[in-house]
Amino acid sequence: MTTTAIAPTNIAILKYWGKIKGQYHIPTKSSLSFTVEKLCSTTSLAAGKGNMKIDFTLNGRKAKEGSKEHGYVSSYLTFLSETLPFIRNYDYQIVSENNFPTAAGFASSASGFAALLKALAGELDEFSGLRGDDKKLSALARLGSGSAARSIPSEGGFVKWDRGSGEDWEKDPVYSSYAYSLFGPEHWPELRIIYATVESREKKIRSLDGMAESVKTNPLYQAWVSHEESLLKNDMMEAVSKKDFEVLAHMIMQASNSFHSICHGTYPPIYYLKPKSLQIIDAIHKLNDGKVKAAYTFDAGPNPVIITRKKEEMEVLKLLDELVGEVNLFRTRPGTGPKYSKKHLL
Numbered sequence: 001m002t003t004t005a006i007a008p009t010n011i012a013i014l015k016y017w018g019k020i021k022g023q024y025h026i027p028t029k030s031s032l033s034f035t036v037e038k039l040c041s042t043t044s045l046a047a048g049k050g051n052m053k054i055d056f057t058l059n060g061r062k063a064k065e066g067s068k069e070h071g072y073v074s075s076y077l078t079f080l081s082e083t084l085p086f087i088r089n090y091d092y093q094i095v096s097e098n099n100f101p102t103a104a105g106f107a108s109s110a111s112g113f114a115a116l117l118k119a120l121a122g123e124l125d126e127f128s129g130l131r132g133d134d135k136k137l138s139a140l141a142r143l144g145s146g147s148a149a150r151s152i153p154s155e156g157g158f159v160k161w162d163r164g165s166g167e168d169w170e171k172d173p174v175y176s177s178y179a180y181s182l183f184g185p186e187h188w189p190e191l192r193i194i195y196a197t198v199e200s201r202e203k204k205i206r207s208l209d210g211m212a213e214s215v216k217t218n219p220l221y222q223a224w225v226s227h228e229e230s231l232l233k234n235d236m237m238e239a240v241s242k243k244d245f246e247v248l249a250h251m252i253m254q255a256s257n258s259f260h261s262i263c264h265g266t267y268p269p270i271y272y273l274k275p276k277s278l279q280i281i282d283a284i285h286k287l288n289d290g291k292v293k294a295a296y297t298f299d300a301g302p303n304p305v306i307i308t309r310k311k312e313e314m315e316v317l318k319l320l321d322e323l324v325g326e327v328n329l330f331r332t333r334p335g336t337g338p339k340y341s342k343k344h345l346l
């Protein structure tokens with residue numbers, strides 16, 4: 001049999017950047033995101049009795065054994081098999097496609113690992129007890145890439161990834177930290193999300209390595225964690241709950257700036273933003289002078305994601321068109337979580 005899963009990416013408005021337990025991807029702080037409609041990974045998976053031989057094709061290219069891409073999938077399945085030993089009893093044929101540039105800071109690892117886990121869960125009978133348990137599936141996706149935990153909740157929309165507590169991590173490092181939906185996309189249908197591509201080359205410093213350096217070397221790291229965990233997180237959830245765009249927009253921009261200042265304060269410093277990114281930041285602040293119309297947020301890359309509302313979207317698009325060109329803009333909105341499809345890639 002073959003199972004095909006389609007999983008969306010997500011954009012963090014309160015960032016995850018740092019792990020407490022490295023391999024388990026237990027985060028130092030909670031994070032918040034919007035599930036993104038139309039930007040997704042599609043993964044088809046077929047499993048037959050065997051011993052974990054993996055045949056993996058990504059974006060039309062077969063990944064050789066020993067390659068980076070093959071390594072991501074095989075290390076993930078190997079690590080998952082420590083919790084779910086039945087995974088070792090199969091060989092896998094996996095074909096995956098992203099509909100956006102891989103590794104440009106558009107969080108392809110989030111949708112990629114979420115789609116892989118959902119496909120696996122749909123394909124193997126032994127998953128039947130877990131298949132409908134989004135919290136457990138979110139925790140299991142987290143083991144591939146932290147941000148993938150936020151791409152699992154079926155309801156999608158506005159998602160919170162709880163870091164969990166020390167006691168729980170000790171008892172159960174796998175299932176103690178997971179993401180769940182706070183509000184589905186219908187809660188705030190006016191919201192719009194615009195991805196602008198400033199650069200689509202692969203990013204130089206992977207999140208995995210960058211965040212480990214920030215935790216180790218930035219003297220302000222703990223202060224950032226406690227500020228966001230104890231204050232900003234709750235304020236942001238309240239702003240979304242009340243649909244207060246002005247308040248939320250300010251907090252989104254501040255959280256993005258604080259995250260990048262954590263990167264700059266890492267030693268040696270990590271710079272993800274490019275001159276064009278800074279130009280966009282200035283242009284959004286100028287646009288917001290008087291009335292808040294848009295917010296920017298940047299992940300570990302130079303490409304901004306702009307959050308706005310339907311009534312201001314055209315004005316924001318016009319501005320971005322002048323800065324990066326229409327072909328480099330992608331319009332979307334908050335959407336729902338992963339789905340299964342009958343159209344297979346293999």
Ligand code: DP6
Nearest residue numbers: 012015016145146147207208299300
């Ligand atoms: C800046 O989830 O890619 O996008 O857990 O090491 O795979 P790993 O990291 P990853 O990091 C994402 C970092 C971020 C912020 C975020 O999405 O919260």
